[in-house]
Amino acid sequence: MVRPLRWFMLLLVLLTAASSAVVPARAGEFTFATDYLAIETGDGRILPFSVELALTPEQRARGLMFREAMAPDAGMLFLFDREAPRAFWMKNTYLPLDILFLDRTGRIVSIAADTEPLSEAPIPSGAPAKAVLELNAGAAAALGIAPGDRVAYRAFGM
Secondary structure, X not given: OOOHHHHHHHXXXXXXXXXXXXXXXXXXXXXXXXXXXXXXXXXXXXXXXXXXXXXXXXXXHHOOOOOOOOOOOEEEEEEEEEEEOOEEOOOOOOXXXXXXXXXXXXXXXXXXXOOOXXXXXXXXXXXXXXXXXXXXXXXXXXXXXXXXXXXXXXXXXX
16 A cells, blocks of 8 residues: 555656656657656655657567667556556567566566567566566666556556
8 A cells, every 4th residue: 555645756756747748759760659657666665767658569569679778767668458468579679678567557467677688588477467667677676676566657547
C-alpha cells in the first residue's frame, strides 16, 4: 500500500510530467511519442523516467533496435491491449538492457537483467504481462528495482 506522503510525491512527479506535452522522438524512420512515468520501489523511493512509447505493432517490432546509446533516466515502454505471457528478443539491439515485465496494474512481475545484445534467444516474461519497460542494463540492480515494485503511468490507472 502506498503511504499518503509517498502517494502525494508520486502524484506530483506524474503531474509535473503530464503538464509537459507528449512529444515525438525520432529513431531512424520511426517516430515514438515520449512521456514520463515513475517507479515506486519497495522501500518507497520514487524513480522518474522519460520513456518512448511503443504503441503500434510496427513500433513494438522496432523497439530500441539499432540504437547505440540511451540516457540513464530513459527507457522504452511497450503497451499491449491485453495481459498475456510475453517474450522479447534482442535482435538488432546493440544496447544491453534490463527488461521489466509489468502486469495490468503496473506491478513488475519479472525482470530480465543485463540482456545480451543482438541475441535472437527469446526472453520470456514468466507471468502474464500487459506492458514491458526497457531500461539500460544494470539500472534495475543499481536503483534497487525489483519484482513487486510498481510503475505509475496512466495506462495502469494512475
